[in-house]
Amino acid sequence: MHSNHLLLEEPIRMASILEPSKSSFFPAMTKIVGTLGPKSRSVETISGCLKAGMSVARFDFSWGEPEYHQETLENLKMAVKSTKKLCAVMLDTVGPELQVVNKVEKSISLEADKTVIMTPYQGQEASSEVLPINFDGLAKAVKTGDTIFVGHYLFTGSETTSVWLEVESVKGDDVVCKIKNSATLAGSMFTLHVCQVRIEMPTLSEKDKEVISTWGVKNKIDFLSLSYTRHAGDVREAREYLSTLGDLSQTQIFAKIENIEGLTHFDEILQEADGIILSRGNLGIDLPPEKVFLFQKAAVYKCNMAGKPAVVTRVVDSMTDNLRPTRAEATDVANAVLDGSDAILLGAETLRGLYPVETISIVGKICAEAEKVFNQDMYFKKTVKYVGEPMTHLESIASSAVRAAIKVKASVIICFTSSGRAARLIAKYRPTMPVLSVVIPRLKTNQLRWSFSGAFEARQSLIVRGLFPMLADPRHPAESTSATNESVLKVALDHGKSAGVIKSHDRVVICQKVGDASVVKIIELED
Ligand SMILES: Nc1ncnc2c1ncn2[C@@H]1O[C@H](COP(=O)(O)OP(=O)(O)O)[C@@H](O)[C@H]1O
Ligand SMILES: C=C(OP(=O)(O)O)C(=O)O
């Protein structure tokens, strides 16, 4: 009888819980995205983050000058070189984000039951009575009784620096609000969230386009995190814009779902996007608290079935200033893995937290423990059933490779790919062992110059659960003759051995093309 449980079918022995975690060359199959900022920008700290398991670095343009982010990125490049750990780059847009403008950066005390006015006139100084904001349409957007939340950028919830307001009345362009809780806003940047109200600002702002076309192009960003995606059209527009920017036509778009409008259009957004970020920070304000888990379960399931990466945010906020997560947070990370997430995105913890490296390390350990008891068997069956028949040839090969690898207890799956498609399809079936995706570069031209594809594809797998990319030498021709297949395979096996994932006498499942045919091979190594 099959249990319908997320955990392994067999009951877990209590004593097994105490067995120490095995260390391996990578901390977990689940990936970790770190937001880089003031507390995580030295070469030393970034190197620590990479060794601890961060494989994607997020640069959030909601704050900071391009030069500042560039300096951080240069440090990241040095850290990648010295640690030999790959890392992808994600640019996060500002989008229709409302912010309080507090130019003089003095702290503002707000007292419960008093009123405060939100005004679009940015010439006014922020005070306990008036909060200037970066948007002139608020008065038209809200009505009496609406809820507004003002919080420190990447508020963690444990701060007394966030405030809930209720709209009392609208006076011209100003909005008069009643303060629901006392708080002191300190610092320079506060984001504003009007619950369940549409903000008439473009999803990709002019400032975002400017940053993407300069910073983004210069740094060949792997991922665009599209903040406040509300419709499939938002993704299409961003895609169209990227297609005009040379190499960025290869950039993947991750739609960030952070309000109810995005949630409502989730299915159509998922069709257009390359991946989804479950922005639980903002969405958690828009949704009643008791509904957040349900969104997570439904959204991650849909991403899994579509074979597109799901990224979950805001997991261990309390680690921003503590060495240990709360029990609730630790359990939440494990549940995100059991739900099927591909990656965990850290925000305040790495950006301005005291323990960026420790946070990554602990999150990785929790993920690894959850992966051990993930009910792969049930997941596999569910996915096969969802996909239905007839399957595409490639998907049938990919799922068979995973099944074969589990049956023969292979230590890794090695997948040859150029577009990355085959590797992603294997990852979709959530193998219990790592997948080395060997990306074979292809010579391509844009009618101006010749170049090799492959670098984007390799780095983009750094956000997919279970995929560990390796870029093959471009001198190997892309045609899959048996001679080139053999020599690339040898390089991949050597790579796996030196990384410690493959040992003598291990079984390895290989997915490659021989001539025109896609094949799954099982080999047993000698020594
Ligand atoms: N250069 C290559 N050499 C050998 N096999 C390959 C190569 N590229 C892809 N394959 C295999 O071909 C099949 C199609 O994979 P896919 O990733 O869709 O290929 P492509 O990258 O050409 O789109 C898979 O079985 C994959 O493992
Ligand atoms: C990650 C989030 O948003 P931000 O882009 O503000 O960090 C979030 O809301 O969870």
Ligand SMILES: [K+]
């Ligand atoms: K942002």
Ligand SMILES: [Mg+2]
């Ligand atoms: Mg957000």
